[in-house]
Amino acid sequence: MTTAPAPASARPRRRRVPAAPYLFILPYLLIFAVFWAWPILSSFLLSFRDSRLGEGAPLGTANWSRLLGDEFFRTALRNTLVILAVQVPLMLALATALAVALNSRLLRLRGLFRFAFFAPLVVGTVAYSAVFRLLFNSDFGMVNRTLTGLGLPAVDWLNQPLPAMSVIILALLWRWTGYNAIILLAGLQGIPEDVYEAAALDGASPWQQFWRITLPLLRPTLLFCLVLSIIGTLQLFTEPALITNSGPGNATMTLGTYLYQQGFRSFNFGYASAIAYTVAAIAAVFSAIQLRLFGRDT
Amino acid sequence: MKRFALLSLLALAPAAAAQSSTLSGTVTIWSWDVAAKALQSTVPGFNRKYPNVKVEVVDLGNQNVYDRGLAGCAAGGADLPDIYSIENNEAEVFWARFPNCFTDLNTLGADRLVRNFPAFKWTELTAGGKRFAMPWDSGPVVMFYRRDLYQQAGVNPASIRTWDDFIAAGRRVNTQFGGRVKMATIANGQDDEWFRMLANQNGCFYFDNAGQQVTVARPGCVTALNTIKRLYDANVVATGDWGGQITNVKAGRTASAMFGAWYEGTIRTNAPDQRGKWGVYLMPASRAGGPRASNLGGSALAIPASSRNKAAAYAFLEHALATAGGQATMLRSQGLVPSLLAATRDPYVAQPQPYWGNQRIWQTILGTLGDVPQARGTQYFQDARQIMIVTQADFLKGRYRTAQEALQDAARKISSATGLPVAR
Numbered sequence: 083m084t085t086a087p088a089p090a091s092a093r094p095r096r097r098r099v100p101a102a103p104y105l106f107i108l109p110y111l112l113i114f115a116v117f118w119a120w121p122i123l124s125s126f127l128l129s130f131r132d133s134r135l136g137e138g139a140p141l142g143t144a145n146w147s148r149l150l151g152d153e154f155f156r157t158a159l160r161n162t163l164v165i166l167a168v169q170v171p172l173m174l175a176l177a178t179a180l181a182v183a184l185n186s187r188l189l190r191l192r193g194l195f196r197f198a199f200f201a202p203l204v205v206g207t208v209a210y211s212a213v214f215r216l217l218f219n220s221d222f223g224m225v226n227r228t229l230t231g232l233g234l235p236a237v238d239w240l241n242q243p244l245p246a247m248s249v250i251i252l253a254l255l256w257r258w259t260g261y262n263a264i265i266l267l268a269g270l271q272g273i274p275e276d277v278y279e280a281a282a283l284d285g286a287s288p289w290q291q292f293w294r295i296t297l298p299l300l301r302p303t304l305l306f307c308l309v310l311s312i313i314g315t316l317q318l319f320t321e322p323a324l325i326t327n328s329g330p331g332n333a334t335m336t337l338g339t340y341l342y343q344q345g346f347r348s349f350n351f352g353y354a355s356a357i358a359y360t361v362a363a364i365a366a367v368f369s370a371i372q373l374r375l376f377g378r379d380t
Numbered sequence: 381m382k383r384f385a386l387l388s389l390l391a392l393a394p395a396a397a398a399q400s401s402t403l404s405g406t407v408t409i410w411s412w413d414v415a416a417k418a419l420q421s422t423v424p425g426f427n428r429k430y431p432n433v434k435v436e437v438v439d440l441g442n443q444n445v446y447d448r449g450l451a452g453c454a455a456g457g458a459d460l461p462d463i464y465s466i467e468n469n470e471a472e473v474f475w476a477r478f479p480n481c482f483t484d485l486n487t488l489g490a491d492r493l494v495r496n497f498p499a500f501k502w503t504e505l506t507a508g509g510k511r512f513a514m515p516w517d518s519g520p521v522v523m524f525y526r527r528d529l530y531q532q533a534g535v536n537p538a539s540i541r542t543w544d545d546f547i548a549a550g551r552r553v554n555t556q557f558g559g560r561v562k563m564a565t566i567a568n569g570q571d572d573e574w575f576r577m578l579a580n581q582n583g584c585f586y587f588d589n590a591g592q593q594v595t596v597a598r599p600g601c602v603t604a605l606n607t608i609k610r611l612y613d614a615n616v617v618a619t620g621d622w623g624g625q626i627t628n629v630k631a632g633r634t635a636s637a638m639f640g641a642w643y644e645g646t647i648r649t650n651a652p653d654q655r656g657k658w659g660v661y662l663m664p665a666s667r668a669g670g671p672r673a674s675n676l677g678g679s680a681l682a683i684p685a686s687s688r689n690k691a692a693a694y695a696f697l698e699h700a701l702a703t704a705g706g707q708a709t710m711l712r713s714q715g716l717v718p719s720l721l722a723a724t725r726d727p728y729v730a731q732p733q734p735y736w737g738n739q740r741i742w743q744t745i746l747g748t749l750g751d752v753p754q755a756r757g758t759q760y761f762q763d764a765r766q767i768m769i770v771t772q773a774d775f776l777k778g779r780y781r782t783a784q785e786a787l788q789d790a791a792r793k794i795s796s797a798t799g800l801p802v803a804r
Binding site for chain 2: 132134151152153154220221222240241327329331332333343346347348349350
């Protein structure tokens with residue numbers, strides 16, 4: 083198919099038109115360049131500078147070679163991956179169960195429950211971290227009081243590596259399960275009712291309906307939750323910083339708290355930038371893998 | 381000679397008077413908590429000398445002062461106060477990263493005051509021949525103890541001269557109280573304060589005094605780490621973080637506590653009901669006759685280069701920090717331990733303190749100031765500290781065969797984190 087050439091008189095006008103929209107978004111582009119693009123680029127350059135030597139330090143790969151041999155970085159990475167492997171699947175399973183329950187027509191006061199499970203997200207992070215510290219206090223915490231009340235041994239929650247990690251994971255579960263459940267609930271409500279009716283007519287049990295209909299149709303929403311949770315976990319900072327202070331030792335140090343420690347406690351911005359870029363790269367790789375594995379035909 | 385002195389006095393007098401009346405304007409100070417209150421308590425005295433200078437002490441909290449100082453220096457000195465509070469341990473990070481952010485106090489006359497403070501206090505405040513801050517309070521280490529608990533266990537604090545004596549006393553306390561009361565609480569996995577106090581006592585630290593080498597594997601530090609292991613293995617100490625230590629003090633689960641002398645206020649305000657039950661003695665030595673002094677913590681005051689009122693700011697520094705009256709005022713109001721040597725002769729220091737069983741504790745504490753060995757945090761303090769916290773916890777857990785081996789590993793890690801070589 084061929085199109086007739088535009089009349090000569092229209093051409094110059096068509097060329098002039100595009101300038102106006104760009105002019106309108108120019109303020110945004112300028113702000114984006116100055117406050118987004120430049121810092122991102124600048125921090126990349128910074129990762130090649132030993133910022134501890136002062137302003138005029140030459141470019142080099144000192145930070146990157148330190149990162150390769152840094153035991154603390156490996157500890158932080160390992161801790162982050164442990165949280166990722168334990169907390170994220172646990173949370174998504176719980177959130178799915180919760181979403182299905184909240185979606186049930188048998189449930190009364192649905193609105194109240196939905197709000198109750200979403201509420202943890204509204205609570206200030208500092209406040210909730212302080213509450214968790216108190217709950218898990220070895221001597222006076224409610225958790226140990228309950229344990230000893232039941233005749234079980236008290237646990238030194240915040241001063242032992244494994245219990246400290248469990249507290250972090252529990253805190254994350256408390257805070258984020260409801261949020262994911264609400265997103266999954268929206269996904270559930272997008273599944274047409276007649277699919278279930280047809281399945282019921284064919285004699286499918288509720289259990290079969292869940293595995294054969296709900297889960298497959300919920301996949302895009304689950305994938306969305308998974309990608310967000312993984313990126314969130316890779317940046318995890320608040321809970322280990324405020325509940326356990328990365329301790330005991332480095333038992334709950336995450337990539338986020340190590341980045342903060344290097345950047346704002348040791349003032350080593352060059353090294354902190356190298357860590358930040360590594361975290362971003364890991365997040366990108368994880369997201370790409372997930373989209374490839376689970377993202378087909380969605 | 382006498383005439384000469386008189387003449388110089390006559391020459392100086394009008395100059396001083398002129399200075400008092402010409403200085404004017406506002407001086408803002410950033411500080412934190414009790415330290416801010418202590419500075420505030422010196423303002424009336426300052427205003428008697430300099431009535432035209434208005435002093436505004438802003439209590440931002442410790443972390444905020446540090447963070448906003450960092451932001452201000454990174455922004456080329458924007459939005460900084462006229463006087464900036466800085467902890468000695470963290471001071472060198474500022475001098476190293478932002479050497480132009482603060483005024484060289486020598487240009488304002490601080491070089492004349494050098495000998496008025498103990499040498500160890502200046503170590504971290506000078507860099508590249510510049511004197512960036514004036515010593516403020518210090519943390520001479522002492523052992524705080526419960527008179528009643530010691531007495532019940534038949535322990536005489538005067539007989540505890542070495543760590544061996546301390547462990548022996550701990551065994552008696554364990555027997556007396558069936559293990560419910562320990563001699564002290566040490567941080568393990570949260571901090572390495574005990575290691576730093578003991579290392580400093582033995583003339584060792586993470587880095588040498590030139591800040592050029594990693595010295596954490598040297599004999600003094602090995603002795604320090606070994607002592608901690610012996611205390612731990614003998615089961616005479618409990619472990620706990622900052623909050624846990626205070627809890628143990630309040631609940632009477634520990635018979636003593638070792639810290640910088642600023643901990644005096646912490647005990648007194650957290651356990652007011654234990655008035656009269658506490659006392660103080662010098663930290664035990666590593667060997668008979670060895671040094672019984674060390675330092676933990678302490679702060680300084682600096683004048684940002686961007687201050688528009690440097691002369692007035694410096695006048696305040698001199699009044700609050702370099703006069704015995706100023707320092708004694710802060711000691712009296714908030715228990716801030718002076719760095720100024722002359723402050724040890726202030727009458728208040730010789731007074732018995734009711735909370736401490738009428739013991740003249742400030743004489744005991746300040747008497748150690750001159751014996752504290754020098755140590756330097758350097759700009760790598762936080763890196764080294766993080767590594768030592770983990771090394772100590774691993775060593776106590778039995779991950780290393782000897783303290784020497786543990787510290788060599790720590791030295792290697794500190795070296796790779798900082799780029800400084802390990803001392804041979």
